[in-house]
Amino acid sequence: MKTGVQQIMLGSVCGSESSARSALARIKAAGYDGIELNRFMVHPTSFMVRMLTKAAGMPTGNGGKLPWPQLIKDGGLSVISLHTDLNGLEKELGAQAAEAKAFGTDKLVITGMYRFDYSDAAEVKKLAARLNAAGKALAGEGVSLLYHNHNVELLRTSGGTRAYDIIIGETDPEFVGFEFDSYWFTDGGADAAAWMKKLGSRLKLWHITDRGTRQSGPAMTPILKADSMELGTGNMDLEGLLAVAMECGAEGVVLESHKNWIDKDPLKSLELSAKWLQSHL
Numbered sequence: 578m579k580t581g582v583q584q585i586m587l588g589s590v591c592g593s594e595s596s597a598r599s600a601l602a603r604i605k606a607a608g609y610d611g612i613e614l615n616r617f618m619v620h621p622t623s624f625m626v627r628m629l630t631k632a633a634g635m636p637t638g639n640g641g642k643l644p645w646p647q648l649i650k651d652g653g654l655s656v657i658s659l660h661t662d663l664n665g666l667e668k669e670l671g672a673q674a675a676e677a678k679a680f681g682t683d684k685l686v687i688t689g690m691y692r693f694d695y696s697d698a699a700e701v702k703k704l705a706a707r708l709n710a711a712g713k714a715l716a717g718e719g720v721s722l723l724y725h726n727h728n729v730e731l732l733r734t735s736g737g738t739r740a741y742d743i744i745i746g747e748t749d750p751e752f753v754g755f756e757f758d759s760y761w762f763t764d765g766g767a768d769a770a771a772w773m774k775k776l777g778s779r780l781k782l783w784h785i786t787d788r789g790t791r792q793s794g795p796a797m798t799p800i801l802k803a804d805s806m807e808l809g810t811g812n813m814d815l816e817g818l819l820a821v822a823m824e825c826g827a828e829g830v831v832l833e834s835h836k837n838w839i840d841k842d843p844l845k846s847l848e849l850s851a852k853w854l855q856s857h858l
Contacts, residue, residue: 578823580854581611581657583833584618586843591640601652603844607851611655613831614680619645646680657829658684658723658782666711674718685715686723686756698734698743705747712752723781725756728765750779758784759818760805773821780825786834787811804837807846808853819857
């Protein structure tokens with residue numbers, strides 16, 4: 578099983594070519610095999626996109642201006658997959674498939690839908706049909722399509738069925754696989770391991786982070802806010818989830834944590850998480 582780091586963790590430490598090279602070198606030295614890229618971070622983006630991602634605690638930095646193919650090659654890393662959005666993929670499917678293959682990956686990942694009503698069963702079924710069409714077209718280009726969840730897919734739809742169940746049931750296993758994010762389903766109160774088992778061999782990639790609390794000094798109340806944590810420092814059953822991922826035949830595990838990094842340093846955070854991965858894989 579390959580190990581990698583999600584590019585979203587690197588926005589604040591890749592403001593220049595030299596800083597990006599340094600960050601990729603530390604990823605390699607920590608023992609990761611590769612990186613998972615986002616199209617909106619390897620191409621110039623609008624001011625609005627940069628502000629929205631920054632407000633969400635995931636700044637993209639100036640990465641869109643950097644020569645990522647050369648940086649990754651020089652860093653000795655592979656590209657595990659390339660994240661994209663469904664609307665953009667449908668408009669330029671051939672070009673995005675070619676870009677993925679140029680990066681050396683055969684996987685394009687849809688990262689969920691923005692401004693989309695996951696509580697509407699009819700709309701979720703339409704989404705599944707769009708995923709089938711895109712996945713079938715990509716298969717003709719030699720590229721696989723995966724769907725990445727957050728917690729919104731746990732909503733019960735107008736028919737009473739959870740949106741994720743509809744997406745699983747209405748998509749064609751031949752053309753649509755999954756990148757499962759166990760953090761977000763745990764955050765939503767679900768049994769992540771059970772959902773991974775339901776995906777079975779369709780689970781191609783696994784997004785991993787731990788979840789818990791970090792306290793510094795006396796707390797104002799006995800209730801602390803949960804957030805992403807370095808692997809092995811939170812409360813998730815990562816060992817159990819890893820066993821399920823391996824049973825499902827997942828090809829890769831990708832670390833993605835969100836701003837709650839130790840010492841506010843994403844590189845130090847991914848290095849600490851690497852120790853857990855190395856001791857368990």
